[in-house]
Amino acid sequence: MRKHRLILVAVLALIATMSELSNAQVPGAEVTQSPASRERSTSGSLTGPISGYMDFHYNNREDEDALLDFHRFVLLFSHSFSDRIRFVSELELEHAVVSNETKGELELEQAYIDFLVTRSFNVRAGMLLAPVGIINERHEPPVFHGVERPFVDTVIIPTTWFDTGVGVYGELRHGLRYRAYMMSPLDSVGFSADEGIREGRQKGAESNASSLAGTGRLEYVGRRGLVLGTSFWTGDTGFQDRRFETSVTMVEFDGRYRRGEFEARGEYAHGFLDGMGELNASRQRTVGVSPNVARQVRGFYLESSYFVSPRPAPREVALFVRYENFDTQYRMPTGFQPLKAFDRDAWVFGLTYFPDPDVAVKLDYTMLRNQSDVVNAPDSLNVGLGWWF
Amino acid sequence: MTHEVSRRILAMLVVVAATWMASGSDWAGAQERQVVEVVAERFIFTPSEIRVPVGTTLELRIRSDDTMHGFRIVGSDVNLAVPKRRQGEVVVIFEATDVGRFRFECSRLCGAGHNFMRGEIVVVDR
Numbered sequence: 001m002r003k004h005r006l007i008l009v010a011v012l013a014l015i016a017t018m019s020e021l022s023n024a025q026v027p028g029a030e031v032t033q034s035p036a037s038r039e040r041s042t043s044g045s046l047t048g049p050i051s052g053y054m055d056f057h058y059n060n061r062e063d064e065d066a067l068l069d070f071h072r073f074v075l076l077f078s079h080s081f082s083d084r085i086r087f088v089s090e091l092e093l094e095h096a097v098v099s100n101e102t103k104g105e106l107e108l109e110q111a112y113i114d115f116l117v118t119r120s121f122n123v124r125a126g127m128l129l130a131p132v133g134i135i136n137e138r139h140e141p142p143v144f145h146g147v148e149r150p151f152v153d154t155v156i157i158p159t160t161w162f163d164t165g166v167g168v169y170g171e172l173r174h175g176l177r178y179r180a181y182m183m184s185p186l187d188s189v190g191f192s193a194d195e196g197i198r199e200g201r202q203k204g205a206e207s208n209a210s211s212l213a214g215t216g217r218l219e220y221v222g223r224r225g226l227v228l229g230t231s232f233w234t235g236d237t238g239f240q241d242r243r244f245e246t247s248v249t250m251v252e253f254d255g256r257y258r259r260g261e262f263e264a265r266g267e268y269a270h271g272f273l274d275g276m277g278e279l280n281a282s283r284q285r286t287v288g289v290s291p292n293v294a295r296q297v298r299g300f301y302l303e304s305s306y307f308v309s310p311r312p313a314p315r316e317v318a319l320f321v322r323y324e325n326f327d328t329q330y331r332m333p334t335g336f337q338p339l340k341a342f343d344r345d346a347w348v349f350g351l352t353y354f355p356d357p358d359v360a361v362k363l364d365y366t367m368l369r370n371q372s373d374v375v376n377a378p379d380s381l382n383v384g385l386g387w388w389f
Numbered sequence: 390m391t392h393e394v395s396r397r398i399l400a401m402l403v404v405v406a407a408t409w410m411a412s413g414s415d416w417a418g419a420q421e422r423q424v425v426e427v428v429a430e431r432f433i434f435t436p437s438e439i440r441v442p443v444g445t446t447l448e449l450r451i452r453s454d455d456t457m458h459g460f461r462i463v464g465s466d467v468n469l470a471v472p473k474r475r476q477g478e479v480v481v482i483f484e485a486t487d488v489g490r491f492r493f494e495c496s497r498l499c500g501a502g503h504n505f506m507r508g509e510i511v512v513v514d515r
Contacts, residue, residue, distance in 0.1 A: 049498075051498045051499075051500075076498060076500075076501075078498050078503070083463055086504060088498070088501075088503060088504065090501060110501060114504045116504070116507075119492065119507060119508075119509055122504075129501055137432075137501050137502050138431055138432070138500065138501070138502065139501065140431070140456075140500050140501075142455065142456070143431060143455060143500075169505070171437060171438075171507070173438075174436065174437065174438045175435075175436070175437060175438075177505070221433045221435060221437070222435070222436070222437070223435070224428055224435045224436075225435075227433070258454075310475075311475070312474075312475040312476055313473070313474075313475070313476075316474075316475070356473070357453075357455060357456060357473040357474040357475070357476070358456050358457075358473065388456055388500070
């Protein structure tokens with residue numbers, strides 16, 4: 001019998017300012033480890049089946065009353081049926097209260113089963129996140145700067161973009177990973193001039209699946225500190241009015257690079273919306289108002305950040321600045337005019353203080369601008385407290 | 390301060406001793422040793438593939454760039470917590486005594502892409 005001898009001793013940890021050590025037993029050897037690794041167990045997950053994140057915001061927009069908003073209360077539940085069959089879910093309460101009088105929403109953003117087959121081929125089915133952009137799959141508050149998620153990841157890429165679907169994923173070779181899913185499509189009835197395709201998400205609520213959308217991502221993560229990715233989404237969107245065909249194709253490119261205390265990231269997303277001329281005309285006839293949906297939406301941002309106090313928590317502080325440019329009426333269908341108020345750009349700068357790597361106290365100032373001579377785009381001062389557990 | 394330094398030195402000695410005892414008395418002279426630094430962050434291990442020739446003693450020094458992750462070698466009893474950013478590292482000694490593929494993964498739910506955090510130690514013929 002072929003016998004693999006995996007001798008293994010686990011050991012320790014330790015580091016600079018953490019001088020407190022403890023001893024623990026590992027079968028067959030005595031080891032020393034840092035306090036943080038005391039949770040170790042010999043099977044399954046290192047913590048309980050519940051994790052989550054929270055986001056608490058103070059938003060003070062120019063010429064408006066300030067708001068205090070418990071923006072997100074999110075719980076993640078997971079379970080391993082076996083080493084190869086696993087369940088993960090994410091249940092999110094937004095804006096604290098769900099009622100007819102409030103903006104609150106209760107959403108099942110993820111609930112899928114992974115069938116882990118090989119490193120290069122695995123199957124996922126259930127409620128999935130579209131693998132588009134930096135933030136959609138990686139949106140825990142401590143992992144991005146700024147109180148609110150980037151505008152581009154809100155009105156161009158409709159984060160959090162989730163729906164029912166099935167797909168495959170894996171790592172093809174060293175550091176080259178892919179995701180390829182079939183998901184429920186967007187619904188063009190929800191498209192708008194100011195938020196593009198955002199309100200077209202069906203969110204898995206009896207999603208119409210008469211045609212499925214295809215989405216995927218290819219990314220390179222093989223070099224330390226560097227992530228390069230590209231993603232797409234394509235699918236029909238016109239199942240509520242079959243007199244004309246509409247569809248959306250989005251392409252996206254992104255990159256992140258970290259070296260020492262410096263990090264830079266950038267993202268470019270471009271959406272192509274077919275059939276919007278007919279959609280606008282149809283809505284004009286039937287409800288009296290054209291939604292003035294564009295045939296192309298586009299946005300990009302560049303961000304850099306630097307840990308000015310790179311000492312271990314509770315002394316970590318990072319400064320950041322981000323420039324965003326986004327236009328939900330980048331190109332219009334023939335016969336429709338763009339509104340300049342939707343051609344926007346923003347400077348967002350501020351700091352993130354980490355009393356713990358999983359707790360982020362955020363402060364930013366956002367200068368939003370548009371190309372309109374009539375519609376004002378307000379500046380805002382934002383303070384946020386976000387945490388992951 | 391002196392007490393703190395003494396504790397660190399004592400800890401290092403314990404680690405070295407534990408490693409030596411667990412590895413057997415012959416590795417130091419006969420086996421090649423390779424040190425690989427592994428960085429864990431949502432939702433990546435870098436490197437995610439570590440290739441070593443059979444007979445290598447592989448020392449993995451694993452640290453996190455964000456939250457606490459787990460490091461588990463599937464099929465073994467290795468399952469360690471990787472401390473949060475700037476709070477330390479864990480060291481795993483892996484004796485590559487036979488050719489094969491050994492999968493490792495994050496064992497602590499770390500966010501939406503947790504199940505993407507996987508990698509392999511590939512032990513190849515010399």
